[in-house]
Amino acid sequence: MTATRYERLERISGWDSAKVADARAIVIGCGALGNEVAKNLALVGWGTIILVDFDHIEESNLSRSVFFREADAGLPKAAVLAGRVMELNPGCRAIGLVGDVSEVVSEGMVARSDVLIGCVDNVQARLVLNRLAGKAGRPFLDGGLSAWQGTASVFCDPAGPCYACGLDAQDLRELSLRRSCPSYAARVVARGGVPTTPTISSTVGAEIANLALKWVHGHRTAPSFPLSKQMRWDQAFNKFWKVDLPRNPDCYGHPSPIVPNNEPVISWNQSWTEILTNCRNRFGTELTVQLPHPLVVDETSDGVGVVQVTGNESWLERTPQSMGLPCWTWLNLDAPEESFVVELQGSPDEFSVFREVRV
Numbered sequence: 138m139t140a141t142r143y144e145r146l147e148r149i150s151g152w153d154s155a156k157v158a159d160a161r162a163i164v165i166g167c168g169a170l171g172n173e174v175a176k177n178l179a180l181v182g183w184g185t186i187i188l189v190d191f192d193h194i195e196e197s198n199l200s201r202s203v204f205f206r207e208a209d210a211g212l213p214k215a216a217v218l219a220g221r222v223m224e225l226n227p228g229c230r231a232i233g234l235v236g237d238v239s240e241v242v243s244e245g246m247v248a249r250s251d252v253l254i255g256c257v258d259n260v261q262a263r264l265v266l267n268r269l270a271g272k273a274g275r276p277f278l279d280g281g282l283s284a285w286q287g288t289a290s291v292f293c294d295p296a297g298p299c300y301a302c303g304l305d306a307q308d309l310r311e312l313s314l315r316r317s318c319p320s321y322a323a324r325v326v327a328r329g330g331v332p333t334t335p336t337i338s339s340t341v342g343a344e345i346a347n348l349a350l351k352w353v354h355g356h357r358t359a360p361s362f363p364l365s366k367q368m369r370w371d372q373a374f375n376k377f378w379k380v381d382l383p384r385n386p387d388c389y390g391h392p393s394p395i396v397p398n399n400e401p402v403i404s405w406n407q408s409w410t411e412i413l414t415n416c417r418n419r420f421g422t423e424l425t426v427q428l429p430h431p432l433v434v435d436e437t438s439d440g441v442g443v444v445q446v447t448g449n450e451s452w453l454e455r456t457p458q459s460m461g462l463p464c465w466t467w468l469n470l471d472a473p474e475e476s477f478v479v480e481l482q483g484s485p486d487e488f489s490v491f492r493e494v495r496v
Contacts, residue, residue, distance in 0.1 A: 140154075142182070142228075143181075143182055146181060146182075151354065152354075153354060154182060156353050156354060156355075157181055157182050157183055157184070157350065157353060158182055158183075158184045158228070159184050159353075160183050160184050160185070160251050160349075160353040161184060161185045161186075161187075161249065161250040161251050161490075161491065161495070162178060162183065162185070162186050162187070162250060162251060162252050162253075162254055162349055163186075163187040163189065163242060163246065163247060163250050163252075163253050163254065164178075164186055164187065164188050164189065164254045164256060165189045165190075165238050165242070165253070165254065165255050165256060165257055165262065165266055166189070166190055166255065166256030166257040166258070166262075167188050167189070167190035167192075167214035167215050167218045167233075167256070168190070168192070168198060168201070168202060168214065168256065168258075169198070169201035169202050169282070169333060169335065169338040170256035170280050170282055170338050170341060170342055170345075171188065171190070171214075171218065171256035172201075172202040172203050172204050172205070172218065172338070172342075173203065173338050173339050173341070173342025173343070173346075174254055174256060174280070174342045174345050174346055175188060175204070175218055175222050175231070176203055176204070176222075176225065176342070177342060177343060177346035177347075178222075178229070178346055178349065179222045179223075179225045179226040179229045179231075180225070180226065181346075181350065182226065182228060182229065183229055183349075184229070184230060184490075185229075185230045185231075185232070185490050185491075186219075186222060186229065186230070186231045186232070187231075187232045187234060187242075187246070187250070188215045188218050188219050188222070188231060188232065188233050188234065189215055189233075189234045189236070189238050189241060189242055190213070190214040190215040190218075190235065191235065191236050191237050192213075192214050193211055193212060193213055193214060194209045194210055194211065194212050194213075194214055194217060195210065196210055198214075200335065201333065201334070201335045201338055203335075204217070204218055204221040204222070204225075205217065205218075205221075213233070213235040215233035215234055215235050216233040216235055217233075218231070218233060219231035219232060219233030220233070230490060232487055232488070238257075238262060238265050238266065238269075239265045239429075239430050240430060240461065240463070241463050242269060242463060243269075243429070243462075243463040243464065243465045243466040243467065244269055244272050244273045244395070244465070244466075244467040245273075245397075245464070245465020245466065245467060245480050245481075245494075246463065246464065246465050246488075246491070247269045247270060247272075247273035247275050248273040248274065248275065248465075248494045248495065249465065249491040249492075249493070249494055249495060250275060250491075250495065251275070251349070251352060251353050251495055252275060252276050252278055252348075252349045252352055252353075253266055253269060253270040253273075253275050253276070253277050253278070254278045254279075254280070254345055254349065255277065255278065255279040255280060256280050256342075256345075258281075258282070258331045260304065260308050260312050261312055263279060263300050264300065264301060264312070264390060266279070266300070267292065267299050267300035267301055267390065267392060268390065268392050270292065270293075270392075271292075271295070271299055271391070271392025271393065271394065272392050272393070272394065272395045272467070273394070273395075274295070274394035274395075275293070275495070276291065276292065276293030276352055277291075277292040277293065277299075277300065278290070278291060278292075278345050278348050278349060279291075279292065279300065280341045280342065280344075280345045281341070282331055282333040282337055282338060282341060283331060283332075283333060283337075284332050284333055284334065284337075284373075285334065285337060285371060285372045285373035286337065286369070286370060286371050286372070286373075287337040287338075287340055287341040287369070287370045287372075288341070288367050288368065288369050288370075289341055289344040289345055289348065289367065289368045290366070290367040290368075290382060291348060291362070291363050291364060291365065291366055291367075291382075292365070292382070293357075293364065294364055294365055295393060295394055297364065297365040297382075297384055298365050298382040298383055298384040298385070299388065299390070299391050299392060301385075301388050301389065301390035301391060302382070302383055302384055302385035302388045302391065303382060303383050303385070334372075336372060337370065337372055340370055340372070341370070344368060348362070348363075363379065365381065365382045365384075366379055366380065366381060366382060367379065367380050367381075367382055395467070395478050397467055397478045397479055397480040398419075398477055398478060398479050400419060401415040401416060401418070401419045401479070402415075402482055403415055403416065403479060403480075403481060403482065404481065404482050404483045405456070405457055405458045405462070405464050405465075405466075405481045405482060405483035405484070406456045406457075406458045406483055407456060407457075408453060408454045408455065408456055409426075409446055409450070409452070409453040409454070409455060409456070409457070410453045410454060412426070412446075412457075412468075413426065413446065413448050413453070416470055416479065420470055420472055420475075420477055421472045421473070423472060423473050424470045424471060424472040424477075425445050425446065425447050425448075425470070425471050426445060426446040426468050426469070426470055426471075427444065427445050427468065427469035427470070427471055428443065428444055428445060428446065428462075428468070429462070429466060429467070429468075430442070431443065431444050432460055432461065432462070434450075434452050434455070434460060435451070435452055445471075457481055458483075462481065464481070464483060464484035464485065464488060465480055465481060465482075465484065466480070466481045467479070467480050467481075468480075468481065
């Protein structure tokens with residue numbers, strides 16, 4: 138791609154196309170808002186975008202999602218969006234991950250990115266993103282939509298508010314129901330998502346992309362970068378305003394940045410036997426490995442996922458990779474008197490551009 142493509146952008150004072158071309162973002166949610174964020178990042182030459190969604194394209198998406206076509210009905214949103222982003226700008230690398238964010242994105246992936254962008258429509262998904270970004274020490278840029286209203290929130294100060302700090306009693310009730318009541322969760326899915334317009338999606342998507350650009354250009358302090366703020370739009374009444382996000386000292390889900398131990402070096406494609414042996418040689422023979430989410434490991438488990446590895450399991454010759462854990466997963470090691478965090482090294486070829494943890 139010639140430099141002429143970005144010539145108008147280069148006229149902007151302080152613009153650095155090299156920084157943009159080297160930038161990495163993870164965008165969770167590939168519906169209306171995810172389409173707009175991806176479009177804007179691709180147009181300015183953003184280097185790498187990981188696009189994540191478990192859902193498939195429906196006809197109702199076509200009125201709000203700029204990249205989807207009638208022929209795409211039934212196809213995975215993330216895979217289709219990744220392909221269309223690279224059609225829009227062949228110089229942009231897009232990777233589509235089809236699945237639930239808690240199962241296909243790891244803290245290590247977020248740590249190797251510049252920003253984590255949320256384009257989701259529920260509390261539970263935002264809490265997962267809040268945890269991933271907070272532990273990896275990356276900014277969480279969250280977009281929200283309703284019919285005529287939209288929000289763009291910035292969470293990136295470990296000592297400041299996180300997403301969970303602002304949850305009220307109704308949010309917590311909904312979250313509890315989603316986790317404990319399958320029939321309630323099914324009704325939520327059946328409602329078919331949040332009704333919204335393409336205009337508010339465009340508005341919020343533009344601001345989220347603008348915030349990401351400010352971050353990679355180094356404009357990371359107020360007032361240029363609205364730390365711990367939420368921008369709000371009401372297009373029905375032509376209003377825009379900004380509010381401070383709350384810091385709850387009693388927040389139950391406040392994440393803190395973590396730096397995993399460099400030793401021992403354990404691999405994504407090592408057996409659990411090897412991983413346990415290496416970790417116990419380093420940290421003590423009584424430790425157990427805590428998994429990031431429940432894993433169904435074999436047909437004898439009756440669909441019940443395991444949450445830890447103790448060394449007594451029948452499947453210890455399997456690897457984290459074969460069990461579906463994403464690359465660069467962070468494992469919690471619980472010893473009798475202390476806990477540790479280690480990272481599973483190794484990644485597939487499509488992640489080769491991710492060289493090191495961002496600083």
